[in-house]
Each structure stands twice: as C-alpha cells, then as structure tokens.
Amino acid sequence: MSVPMPATGDQPPAKLCDANDLVLAHQSFRRLYALAPDAVRHADADDRRRIDSIAKNVALINDALHHHHRFEDDYLWDTLEGRRPACALHVAAMKRDHADVAHLLDDAPQLIEAWRRAPGPDTATALGDKLDDIARVLGAHLNAEEEHIVPVIEEVITATEWEEMGEVVQKTYHRSQIFMFYGLILEVMSPAERAELEKEVPLPIKVLYALVGRRQYARIMHDLRPTR
Template sequence: MTDEARQLGCQTDDMLMIHTVFRREFRLAGPMVRHVDAGDTAQAARVATYLAEIVTALHHHHHHEDEIIWDTLVDRSPGCALHVGQMKAQHAEVSDLLDRVDGLIPVWVPTADAESRDRLASAVEAVSTALDAHLGQEEEVILPVAASSFTQAEWDRLGEAGMASVPRNRLLVQLGYLMEDATPEQRAMVMAHVPLAARLLYRAVGRRQYEKEIRTLRAPV
C-alpha cells in the first residue's frame, strides 16, 4: 500500500452543514419573494440582494465540486462513475434553473410588480425542489465513498475554495447562516478552524449583523 493510500480517509460532515444551509435558504427564499408587497421596491431590493448572494454561492459550490471532487473520485473509486455522471447532470440542471432566477431578478426589482414577483418565486421554488433531490442523492451515494477516497488535506481544499469565494465583508454574516442549524458538535468543529480574532469579531459584531439581516428578510414570511 502506498503512503497516499494509507492516508486516505476524511471527515465529510462539513458538507452536510453546507447542504443544510442551501436547503434552508432556498426553501425560505420563494416565500420571501412572494411576501413582498406589490410596489415595495425597497423590500424587493433587499430580498434580491440576498437571493443573488445565495444563487452565486450555490454556483460556486457546484463549480468547486466539479473541479475538486469528481475526477479524483472516479479515478480512485471507478464503481462510482455512474453516480458521478448523475451528479454532473444534476449540476447542469440546477445551473440552468439558477440562471433563470438570475435573469428574473432585475426584471422584478425596479417595479416590484406582482406578475414578475410570482414568476421569480416560482423559479426559486423550482431550484429548491431540484436541489433537495440532488443533495439527498449526493449525501446517500457520494459522501460515503468520498470519505474513504480522499485525504483530509484534499477534502479540505473544497472548504478552502468555498471560503475564498465569499466576499470578505460577508464572512462574519455567512458564519451566522452556517451556525444557525448546526449541532453543538458541528459548531465546535467550525469554530476550531476559525482564527481567534475572527471568533471574537463574530461574537461581537457578526452574529448581531446576521440576526438583524434574517429578521428583515424573514419577518414577513
């Protein structure tokens, strides 16, 4: 057995946390859009900013998986090739749905009219439905194989790429979204990888920013 083979094996629980965030936010996003009163351009702008952020985040997440996971997984676990092909096809489907949402946002925001609002909400709900199916299959058939096919350092590249794609001024708020439904064990796991200065900033500033943001966005739902 090679040195590399002896080192294979990693914890993939961080992916479950990310999936929880995407499931929750896209599930809530459709109702958020639908509850914006016709003509309320200020609230439409706030919801649109949030929606554009989660759309971009999901695009980046899937792009990083495409770059980092699939080829290595097939190389080391060839029996997983069929499932990887399904993952790629589902990524393409979700990407098309996200592009539709992206195209509908600027149509809705200037007037916040009811017709554009409802088209956008339906598009977001379609993303949520497709995403639930995709993430469930990924958790069932991909993550168990990945856990024995990657070294921890290789797997950690995925999280590092995801972190690098978050704008610096949103890092503390995004940490709040990540921690929202996390178990105490998951929170401890995340905080163990957050520098001390960032942990202090989150407790002093970031958590309040996140709580204010979700109150503004979710209150009408």
C-alpha cells in the same frame, strides 16, 4: 450505531476525512431556498429597503450555489472517479444535476432585476416560481449526493486534502455569503458541535463575525423570513 458489513464480508473502508461540513452546507442551502420564494412573494411592494435587500441576498444565494457546484466540478469528480471508478455512474448523475441547476440559475438574474425594479404580483410570482424550481431540483440532488457521494469522499480523500479544498472554496465567497452560511450552520448545530467548530474557525473570522457578521446575518434572515 453498528456499521453494516459489505456483501463480501470485508471490513467497511475506514474514513480518511469527515465530510460533515459539506452536509452542513447542504442544510444551509435547503433552508435558504425554503425561505427565499415566500420572501419574494410576501414582500411589501412599497418597502423599497426590504425589496432591495431580498433581491441582493437572493442573488448572493444563487451565486453561492453556483460557486459550490463549480468547486465540486473542478475539484471532486475527477478525483472520485480516479480513486473509486465504481462511483462513475453516480458522478455522472451529479454532473447532470449540476447542469440542470445551472440552467435554472441562468434564468434568475433577469427575474430578480425585473422584480426589484417593479415589484408586484406578476414579477414576484415569476421569481418565486423559479426559486421553487431551483429548490425542487436542488433538493433531490443534495439527497442523492449525501447518499452516494459523501461516503466516497470520506473513504478516498484524506483529511489534509479535504482541509485544503475547504480553504480554496472559502476564497471564492463574498464576505456576506460567508456570514450567511456561518450563521446558518451555527443555528443547525448542537451546542457540542458549535464548540467543536469554534476550535477550527480562525480567530480573525470569529472576531469579525462577532463584531460585524452576527448583525449582518440577523438582518439578512429577518428580511428573508416572510412578514405575513
């Protein structure tokens, strides 16, 4: 595929890192927020195990999104503005989006708990609608980030810096969240992409996923996929 030349005629900047892992994380969030609202709405109110599982995992998804945005707030925006001042308007838009998503996430815990304690049409609708709102605002934000921010990341952040950031963000996630996202990423990847990923994943994580994580991921996704 040809790379379009800038309007100045200069060569486009060379990539310093590959931020595709960020795009894969975005795809995972899109998938989870596409499933979660209907999982809540269609869950059998008498199936306490499934209700508890969905409530727990929706909370984990929301918490993972919070940590994902917190990482970008703490490690990305100032660096991007400092190294590419022209992207300041896009960074400002990303910050506004994060604030909008955070406001929606703040309302979720009490809705999750209300539904978990008394599952029924009213509590399910309230929580499902809130998750739809999160998905709508988040979806527009992720599209804009992939269009305007990811290319800048790849041009101004080195591969070593990006790897170090990835190690930092991994430490903020609960093990269940890691299994959830690892499983989703494996699902959306091609066989060739999975083979490349397997080369980079530390052996202890691969072993733990094979022994525990794969089954845990399967249970999570079974409960998040509506039964009717």
